[in-house]
Amino acid sequence: MSAAAKTDGPGQLAGRPLEEWNGAYSKVESYFHALRVLNKVLLGQLVALVLERAMQRSASEPLRSATELAVEEMDRLVNDWFAQVLQAPPAATEMLSTRGRMALLLADMPGRWQDQFLRPGPWPEEFVIAMRDGFLRAGPNFQLAQMTPRPLDLGPIATLTHWSTLPYVKMAVTWGAFGLLLVLIFYFTHQ
C-alpha cells in the first residue's frame, strides 16, 4: 500500500473511510470482470494497482469520491497501456480505447494472455503481434455496383391501379354492392 495509506487512523485509508474504498474496489473489479480477467490473483493485483494510484490522488482531490478517482485511474492506466502495446500515435482516447479492446479480443487476451494485461513491457512477441495485427473485418473489400430496375410494362392492368385514386370510389363500390344485394334478394324472393 502507498505511504499515504500508512498514515491513516483506524477505519480509514488515504484519508477516506474504508467503505468508500470498498465501493471503488467493486467498480474497478467489475470493469476488469467485464474485460474477462478471471484469474483471481491477477485480478486482485490489477485492482490494487489501480487503487494505489487513486489513493495517491486522494489527498489532493478531497471533493471527488474514491470511486471516481479509481475509475479515472483505471481508464488512464488501460489507455496508456494500449498506447504502449499498440505503439499507437496520439489519438482520441475513445478511438484508442476501442482499438485496444478490439485488439485484446482478437488476440484472445481472456483465453491466452491474461498475465500480460496491463503488465509493463517487454511482452512476448507473439502477444505483441497478435495485438498489433488483429483487425476485425465484417466484409471483404467493397466492389460496388449499381442494380437498376428494368422497366416492366404491366399491360392493361396498370390502368386499374388508378381507379382506386378516383374520388369516392370505395363509397361507390359499397353502394353498388348494396344495390346488387337488393337485386338478388328481390330476385330470389319473387320467383
Added chain:
Amino acid sequence: MMASAPPITQTAAEPAPPLVVSPLPRVRLGWRVFLFYSSAVLLTGLVSMLFADLLWRTGWSLSGVALLCLFVALFFLIALGCMHGVFGFFLRLAYDRRLTNLRDYRAQTIRGVSTALVFPIHNEAVPRVCEGLRATYESLEKAGCLEGFDFYILSDSTDPDKWVEEERRWFELVHGLDALGRVYYRRRVNNEGKKSGNIRDFLSTWGPRYRYFVVFDADSVMRGETLVDLVKLMETHPQVGMVQTVPALVNAGSLFGRIQQFANRLYAPIFITGLNFWAQAFGNYWGHNAIIRTEPFMQHCDLPQLPGRKPFGGQILSHDFVEAALLLRANWEIWMAYDLEGSYEEAPQSMVENARRDRRWCQGNLQHFMVLWARGLRGLSRLHMALGILGYLASPLWLFFLLTFDWMLWYEGHTGLSKITVHAFTPFLSVSATEHAFLIFVICLAVLFLPKVLALVDLAFDKERRRAFGGLANAAGGAVAETAFSALHAPLQMLWHSKFVAATLLASGVQWGPPKRTADGIAWSEAVRQHWAHTVVGLIWGVAIWRLDQPTFWWFTPVMAGMVVSIPLSVFTSRASLGQQARQTGLFLTPEETSPPPELAALRARMAVLEEEGQTSPRAPDSGLADVVLDPYVNAIHVSLLREKRQNPAYARALLDLGAGQPRVRALCEKLLAEGPSELRREEKLLIMSDADQLPWLHRQAWLRPSATLARWWQSQIREYAR
C-alpha cells in the same frame, strides 16, 4: 439479350472473375403444358358435367349456376393437384431425372469459382441462425471445398437487442470456427425493399466478387456436397440462371410440425416430379435454398415498384416468383433440382404460426395479380404466379361454395317447394339423386386422396426410402393420421385464408404479433384468442344446418368439426410432448429422423446445449443496449463494424440521413445515462447505436461517472458485472 446496355456500373476495386454466359433461344415445351393441363381440364370437364347433371335433375336456378361455376373452379384446382401426383408417380416409376442428369456435372472442377452463401435475416432467433450457418460451414469444410465459398449474414434487424446479439454471436462463431475473413456480417442502415432490398444491397456492395450466390433462409441448412454439386451444375450448364433445390422440412418437434414435415417428405417427391414435367427448364424460385448466377440476376432482377397504392401497388412483397419470371424473360433457364438431397429448412410449429406466415404470403401472392399481365413474361411464369394466387383464392371460393349450397338449402325450406327430381341427363346413369350426389362426393375424395395413395405406392417400390420412413406400415399409418388432421385443419385454413384475402383486398392489415407460447407449445389463452371466432362460426353454422336439413348436417360434419374443436386442436398439435410421443410410436417418421444426416445431427446437438445453457431463452428488454454500452468487447465490435460501414459511400450517406454524428445524438446519450433506456423510443436507441463516435464515449461515461448520476437501471446493469 446480353447485348443490351448492362445496367451494372462497377465503380471500384477488384476485378470480378470472368463470366462465360451463353443465353439460349426461347425453348418451346408447349406439348408438355398442353398434356398436363389438358388432363386436369378433361377430368374437371367430366366431373363438372356430372355435377351439372345433378343440378339439372333438381331444376336450374341462378344459385345453381353460381354453385356450378364455383364447383368447376374448385374441382379444377384439386384436379391440378391430382395430376401433379399422377404424372409425378409415373415419371418416378420411369426413373425420370432428366434435367440434372443431362451431363455428368460431377466431374466439373470449381477451382477458382467464387460463391457467396447469403443469410438474409430480420429479427430472427440469432442462435439458430448462427448454428445453421455453422452446420453448413462445417459440412463444406468436411467436403474439402471451403475455399470457393464466403458466408454473409445480411441483417435487416430493427430490434436493437437483436442487432447486438447478432454481432456478438457472429464474432463468437467466427472466433470458434477460425473463420475471420470467410464469415461476414453486415447490417443495413435502413430496411428499404425488405428481403429483396437486402439481397440487392449485398449485390450492390459485393456482388461482382462472386459468380454465384446461394440464398439461405434464417432456418436453412445445406450439405456441403450439395452446395458443391449446385456450383458444378451451374458451371456445366452456362445457360442456367438459377437452380432451386427442394428443401426438406426438418427438426420439427411439435405434433403439427412433425405432421407437416412428414407430409412434405412423403408427398413432395411425386408432386415436384409432376411439377417438373411441365415446368422443365422454366422452373420457379422459392426465395431460398437456391443457387443464382450473379450477373444475370443483377442485370435483370432488380424489382420495379408497382404503380398504385397498397395492397397491390408499391414494393413487390413476394419477390421470388417475380425474380424468376424476370430471369426467364431474359431467356435464362431455371431448374428445380428435385433429386438433390441435403437441402433443409424448418416449418412453423403450430397452426397459429403457420397461419401467421400464410398471412404474409397471401398478400404477396395476391399482389402477383398485377405482374401477371406484364408484357414479355413467359407463359409459364404466368402459370406459376396464377397457381400461387389460386392457392389462396381457393379458400374464399370454397367458402362461397358452401354458403351458396346453404342458401339453396334454406331457399328450398323457406319456399316449401318439394324436391321433384327427374332422370339423369345421362341415360346410363340410372341412380337416384342422392346416389348421384354421393358418386360426385366419392370422385372428389378420390381426386383429393389419390396423390397420397400414389405417394405410398411410390414408397412401397423403394426399399431404402421405405426403411427411412420407418417401414410401409408406419408410413401408411402416418398418411391416414395426416389425412385426418388435414380434414380438420382445412376448414380453419379456409376461414383464415378468406379473412386474409378480404383484408388484402380491402387494404386493411391484420395485426399479428408473435403468439404466446408455453414451454410445450401454444398457450390456451392464445388459442382461445385466435380460434374463438372459428368455434362460434362452426357452432352457429352447424346448428343452422341441423335445423334446415338434418341429413345434410352429417355431410357437413367434417367441415364443422374442424371449427368446433379448433381451440384444443391448436393447443394439442402445438405440443412438443405429443410430437415426441407420436415419434416413439413410429408415427410421422421421416428419413432425417430415422437416420439424421451429420449436418443436422450436429445442429441439433448444439442447439440442445444452447437450450440447456439458457442461451436460447429470451433476454430482458434492453439487454443488447446494456451490452453495447457496458461490455468492453461488445462495444468494441459494434464500433469497429460501424466504422467499417462508413467506408461504403452508400452506408455513410444512409447513416448521415439517419442523423448519426449530429449533436442531437450526444443529448440522447446524456438522457440515456441519466434516465435509462425506458425513456427513449426504439428509433432513438437505434440512432445512438448507429453513431460510431458516441458509443465509445458512452462506454467510458457509463463506467466513469459516479453511480448517483446514472439512472438506477445502469447501476443494476453494472452490478451484473460484479458477479
